[in-house]
Amino acid sequence: MSKNPAPENFLKSFADELNKGNLSYLLSLYEADACFVSQSGEIVKGQENIRQILQKFIDMKGKLETSVKNVYNTRDIALVISEWSFGGLGPDGEVVSLRGKATDVLRQRSDGTWRIVIDNPWGADISR
Numbered sequence: 034m035s036k037n038p039a040p041e042n043f044l045k046s047f048a049d050e051l052n053k054g055n056l057s058y059l060l061s062l063y064e065a066d067a068c069f070v071s072q073s074g075e076i077v078k079g080q081e082n083i084r085q086i087l088q089k090f091i092d093m094k095g096k097l098e099t100s101v102k103n104v105y106n107t108r109d110i111a112l113v114i115s116e117w118s119f120g121g122l123g124p125d126g127e128v129v130s131l132r133g134k135a136t137d138v139l140r141q142r143s144d145g146t147w148r149i150v151i152d153n154p155w156g157a158d159i160s161r
Contacts, residue, residue: 040111040139043147044099048117054091060084063149064140070153083152093129095121102134109141117154134158 038046043062050058060080069077069086077083090097096119103114118132138151 038147040104040106040113040147041101043139044101044113044115044117044135044137048097048099051087051090051097052095054094056084056087056091059087062147063152067149068151070151070155072155090119090121093119093121093123095119095129099135111139111141111147113137113139114156 047059047062060083063080063083065080066078067080067083069083071077071086077086097117098119099115099117101113101115103112105112105114113136115135115137116132117135118130120128120130123129133154134156135154136151136156137149137153139147140150141147
């Protein structure tokens with residue numbers, strides 16, 4: 034798979050690299066000013082903060098699976114709606130099982146590559 038696929042395949046590439054523990058590649062998929070929406074609805078901004086979140090998933094040595102449901106795009110912006118599941122082990126050794134319906138906003142750069150602007154793995158199911 035291309036190292037920077039079209040929006041339709043973007044999350045498959047993301048999941049593959051998360052499952053490999055490739056943190057540097059994952060971070061390269063985010064805009065410098067990207068934001069990540071936590072399950073509680075907290076907005077986390079910036080690559081260093083997003084790095085910490087991604088590292089927690091990598092540390093669980095689990096598996097992320099994604100299924101893209103819809104992609105809406107116009108020129109250089111794409112909204113990707115997907116379902117995902119993740120299973121791994123928490124720091125205490127307990128099984129962690131998560132799932133969600135994500136809404137992610139991507140922006141295409143002038144070189145044709147896509148980057149995440151807003152990463153909202155919980156979509157409309159945020160528990161506020």
